[in-house]
Amino acid sequence: MLADFAQFTASGLTRGAIYALVGMGFAIIYNASNIINFAQGEFVMLGGMLTAFLFTTTGLLPIWLAVPVAIAAATIAGVAFYRLAIEPAQRAGLATLIIITIGGSVLLRGIVEVTLGKREFVFPAFSGESNVQVLGASIASQSLWVLGTLAIVAALLWWFFEKTLFGKAMRATAQSPLAAQLVGIETRHVLLVSFALAAALGALGGVLTTPITLTRYDIGIMLGLKGFAATMLGGLGNPFGALAGGLVLGLVEAFTGGYVSSGYQDAIAFLLILTVLMVRPGGLFGRVAMDRV
Amino acid sequence: MATGTTLSAAISLGAPLGRLAILSAILIVLPLSFPNPFFFDVAVKVGLSAIVCVGLNLLSGYAGQISLGHAGFFALGAYGTALLSIKLGVHGLIAAPVIATVVGLLAHVIARPILKLKGHYLAMATLGLGIIISIVLNREIWLTGGPDGLSVPAMRLGEFKLRAIEFWYWIVAAFLIVAVWLAENLVNSPAGRSLRALHSSEIAAATAGVDVPRAKALVFAFSAVLASIAGAFFVFAERFITPADAGFLRSVEFLTMIVFGGLGSTYGALVGAAILTALPQLVAAFAEYKHVAIGIVLIATMIFMPRGIVPTLADLFGRRVGR
Amino acid sequence: MTSSIVRLRLEPMIAPQPSHRLLEIRNLSRAFGGVKAVNDVSFVVTAGRIHALIGPNGAGKTTLFNLVAGVVRPSAGQVLLDERDVTDLPTAERAQAGLQRTFQNLQTFSELTALESVMVGAHLRSEPSFLKALFNTPAIRQANAEARDRAEMLLQRVGLDTFRDSRSDAMPYGALKRLDIARALAAEPKLLLMDEPAAGLNPAETATMRDLIADIALQGVTVLLVEHDMKLVMSIAETIVVLDQGQKLAEGTPDEIRRSPEVIRAYLGGGIRRRRS
Ligand SMILES: Nc1ncnc2c1ncn2[C@@H]1O[C@H](COP(=O)(O)OP(=O)(O)O)[C@@H](O)[C@H]1O
Ligand SMILES: [Mg+2]
Numbered sequence: 001m002l003a004d005f006a007q008f009t010a011s012g013l014t015r016g017a018i019y020a021l022v023g024m025g026f027a028i029i030y031n032a033s034n035i036i037n038f039a040q041g042e043f044v045m046l047g048g049m050l051t052a053f054l055f056t057t058t059g060l061l062p063i064w065l066a067v068p069v070a071i072a073a074a075t076i077a078g079v080a081f082y083r084l085a086i087e088p089a090q091r092a093g094l095a096t097l098i099i100i101t102i103g104g105s106v107l108l109r110g111i112v113e114v115t116l117g118k119r120e121f122v123f124p125a126f127s128g129e130s131n132v133q134v135l136g137a138s139i140a141s142q143s144l145w146v147l148g149t150l151a152i153v154a155a156l157l158w159w160f161f162e163k164t165l166f167g168k169a170m171r172a173t174a175q176s177p178l179a180a181q182l183v184g185i186e187t188r189h190v191l192l193v194s195f196a197l198a199a200a201l202g203a204l205g206g207v208l209t210t211p212i213t214l215t216r217y218d219i220g221i222m223l224g225l226k227g228f229a230a231t232m233l234g235g236l237g238n239p240f241g242a243l244a245g246g247l248v249l250g251l252v253e254a255f256t257g258g259y260v261s262s263g264y265q266d267a268i269a270f271l272l273i274l275t276v277l278m279v280r281p282g283g284l285f286g287r288v289a290m291d292r293v
Numbered sequence: 294m295a296t297g298t299t300l301s302a303a304i305s306l307g308a309p310l311g312r313l314a315i316l317s318a319i320l321i322v323l324p325l326s327f328p329n330p331f332f333f334d335v336a337v338k339v340g341l342s343a344i345v346c347v348g349l350n351l352l353s354g355y356a357g358q359i360s361l362g363h364a365g366f367f368a369l370g371a372y373g374t375a376l377l378s379i380k381l382g383v384h385g386l387i388a389a390p391v392i393a394t395v396v397g398l399l400a401h402v403i404a405r406p407i408l409k410l411k412g413h414y415l416a417m418a419t420l421g422l423g424i425i426i427s428i429v430l431n432r433e434i435w436l437t438g439g440p441d442g443l444s445v446p447a448m449r450l451g452e453f454k455l456r457a458i459e460f461w462y463w464i465v466a467a468f469l470i471v472a473v474w475l476a477e478n479l480v481n482s483p484a485g486r487s488l489r490a491l492h493s494s495e496i497a498a499a500t501a502g503v504d505v506p507r508a509k510a511l512v513f514a515f516s517a518v519l520a521s522i523a524g525a526f527f528v529f530a531e532r533f534i535t536p537a538d539a540g541f542l543r544s545v546e547f548l549t550m551i552v553f554g555g556l557g558s559t560y561g562a563l564v565g566a567a568i569l570t571a572l573p574q575l576v577a578a579f580a581e582y583k584h585v586a587i588g589i590v591l592i593a594t595m596i597f598m599p600r601g602i603v604p605t606l607a608d609l610f611g612r613r614v615g616r
Numbered sequence: 617m618t619s620s621i622v623r624l625r626l627e628p629m630i631a632p633q634p635s636h637r638l639l640e641i642r643n644l645s646r647a648f649g650g651v652k653a654v655n656d657v658s659f660v661v662t663a664g665r666i667h668a669l670i671g672p673n674g675a676g677k678t679t680l681f682n683l684v685a686g687v688v689r690p691s692a693g694q695v696l697l698d699e700r701d702v703t704d705l706p707t708a709e710r711a712q713a714g715l716q717r718t719f720q721n722l723q724t725f726s727e728l729t730a731l732e733s734v735m736v737g738a739h740l741r742s743e744p745s746f747l748k749a750l751f752n753t754p755a756i757r758q759a760n761a762e763a764r765d766r767a768e769m770l771l772q773r774v775g776l777d778t779f780r781d782s783r784s785d786a787m788p789y790g791a792l793k794r795l796d797i798a799r800a801l802a803a804e805p806k807l808l809l810m811d812e813p814a815a816g817l818n819p820a821e822t823a824t825m826r827d828l829i830a831d832i833a834l835q836g837v838t839v840l841l842v843e844h845d846m847k848l849v850m851s852i853a854e855t856i857v858v859l860d861q862g863q864k865l866a867e868g869t870p871d872e873i874r875r876s877p878e879v880i881r882a883y884l885g886g887g888i889r890r891r892r893s
Pocket of ligand 2: 677678679720
């Protein structure tokens with residue numbers, strides 16, 4: 001009983017960590033631009049696919065070098081996406097921007113599909129296939145890598161957003177571009193950095209989880225949507241809300257899969273977010289602003 | 294591009310009934326250029342997308358309420374009609390309207406809580422709704438056949454088996470004209486004006502006396518009914534349906550079609566549906582690069598024609614005439 | 617604010633019953649976070665006059681309008697319209713009961729032309745049926761025609777006939793303010809709340825606006841006016857309520873208000889700005 005519970009908790013947190021990383025990316029971009037970047041899940045795919053390509057498939061690089069190179073490449077893709085697709089359309093309406101980011105998602109997926117193919121990719125866990133026994137559950141060492149990295153990333157982000165001037169400016173650019181400009185920070189740079197940061201977070205998530213879940217050119221769609229749900233759950237525009245939302249989502253999925261029905265694991269995320277939005281239209285930790293007339 | 298200009302001329306100058314006549318004429322003449330049944334099949338798919346888009350455009354284009362879940366209603370219409378006739382032996386001609394009514398009522402009920410949400414929250418909620426529907430269709434294999442899809446026998450009318458795609462072309466074309474007529478009527482009515490008003494300010498619309506939740510719920514339900522009917526026709530004409538037709542990407546395609554054609558323009562919805570449905574079918578040679586091409590087309594159109602094809606062209610032409 | 621200002625006596629065309637309580641506000645309160653935007657305010661608006669609500673920025677005037685119109689819910693107190701408690705009615709039903717308002721932060725229907733925007737106001741009393749609209753029944757055609765006639769007449773009345781087919785993004789600010797008024801009048805209100813109609817207007821436009829407000833009242837619509845232009849307020853309002861920091865500071869005729877020591881203190885201390893952009 002306890003062992004099951006511990007097992008589901010561990011797999012829920014691992015699963016939730018990836019939603020959290022994707023969700024934080026959503027929140028960071030939303031803060032800077034009021035844009036929901038539906039291409040966010042593709043960077044998870046890119047991180048995993050590129051590492052696998054560089055390390056396993058071609059053996060070009062050792063794993064400790066393949067990982068940063070893959071993350072850097074995904075980050076560049078994120079920046080390029082911003083410069084080529086988002087920046088020229090800044091003033092477009094909600095539906096137009098949604099479609100542009102979905103277009104970006106389809107494009108990234110298509111490029112990988114054509115260049116790397118449709119098969120599954122994987123590379124070995126960082127510390128081998130060892131397991132750790134906790135409360136009768138056996139937890140893959142890679143899960144510890146995932147959770148440990150998430151904790152470090154969260155701490156670094158907290159420091160960045162709370163303690164650095166640039167980070168503070170980034171949090172509020174969407175609400176008041178003027179405030180950012182007053183402290184000498186250009187909106188354009190904030191946007192660029194937020195797209196880069198979000199892409200890097202996603203790619204990192206892909207690198208960490210690929211040894212556990214495998215990866216394929218089309219895994220980004222569902223991950224993107226789940227990350228979006230995590231962000232909404234936590235309250236749009238708050239990276240740490242997204243972190244919490246992601247972990248909650250992962251846990252709920254794991255427990256539903258474990259105790260109820262594994263077939264409806266994917267549906268539960270959306271059922272949860274629908275229910276939450278009905279009760280609290282601003283998410284668990286957020287509020288919807290009222291129109292002032 | 295010559296036809297494009299003529300079309301936009303007709304659109305910018307014609308009275309609503311004039312436009313409807315032109316649309317009818319195009320739909321009647323078009324088959325003359327079809328070399329084989331494959332073209333009829335593509336045209337039927339275009340027509341069905343167009344019917345969904347005409348409804349979705351009322352909701353998202355005119356009333357400004359984004360939906361990323363309308364493929365769900367299409368699928369409910371398709372599976373509902375198919376299952377009613379397969380499992381219970383109800384004739385398709387009865388099953389389709391019954392299911393459309395049920396879908397409309399269902400949509401009306403969920404519309405009130407869902408359409409309280411705005412912007413991205415609404416996008417999330419409709420997206421979730423569509424995905425839940427598609428997951429159920431995937432999982433309940435005993436009923437739906439699961440990911441492999443569901444085959445449906447041809448509709449029978451007395452002695453006749455209605456399998457010819459040419460026949461369904463005419464049915465779909467006729468219904469499309471009806472849908473456009475209904476939509477254009479609505480847009481130019483008090484109810485339609487209220488919808489366009491609440492698009493930009495719900496507070497001002499309510500102040501003017503518009504029952505905003507009611508108006509939104511009705512247009513949501515109507516768009517769901519159109520999607521459901523299109524789904525039913527899809528099952529009649531194609532005799533096969535899979536859960537992919539209900540998926541998130543399908544919903545995105547519908548939204549893309551109306552934005553591509555021009556939000557808030559019924560004929561834009563038609564043009565968007567026609568181009569984005571027909572192109573991938575006709576350039577099958579590109580199959581491998583399909584996603585790359587679609588991605589580029591989406592991004593480029595949204596950047597260079599953010600208002601969509603039809604309003605942009607109509608403006609260009611209108612200005613030339615004005616001079 | 618000198619005594620040389622000429623007061624206009626406005627005789628309404630439809631003589632209302634004396635002291636008919638068109639709007640009654642009872643102990644109305646609403647806070648946002650820690651800010652008591654409206655704090656235990658009560659007053660009565662009698663039919664057939666121009667009344668003004670004045671006070672420094674942030675006094676709670678717009679919030680009070682939002683409470684009366686049903687855009688914001690009160691935390692305590694009641695709103696009575698025509699002696700009927702409407703505190704829990706949604707905005708649209710208050711419109712049915714004869715209430716209209718204009719907005720300080722302009723709310724334009726950017727998807728509609730000027731004519732269509734005013735038609736939306738006129739639809740308050742026309743056929744709302746969605747089903748009939750789909751089939752363009754004779755009732756719908758008649759509603760359209762009537763609304764169009766009324767809208768055209770009103771556009772002319774506020775001097776916007778040249779903008780008939782323009783969208784809001786092609787109209788100057790002053791025109792949009794008058795469009796807002798035409799939209800409100802199209803619903804044939806008993807009570808019209810106007811939130812800073814002269815703000816952002818130049819002196820000539822302000823004079824036109826003043827005439828328009830006087831004219832509206834002449835037609836039998838009771839007006840409750842929020843305005844920072846004291847010259848305008850003093851010249852057309854019959855009674856004035858002064859709000860400061862959410863509370864009612866004073867109430868009376870323009871002369872009484874001008875002499876009230878509390879008001880003078882609030883004005884000099886809080887500094888009512890004549891205009892806000
Ligand atoms: N929707 C709102 N959310 C938060 N605070 C508000 C809101 N509306 C008004 N306030 C606050 O209430 C106070 C009164 O504002 P308002 O009614 O707009 O004043 P006025 O119209 O007299 O200038 C102000 O402090 C304002 O910031
Ligand atoms: Mg105000």
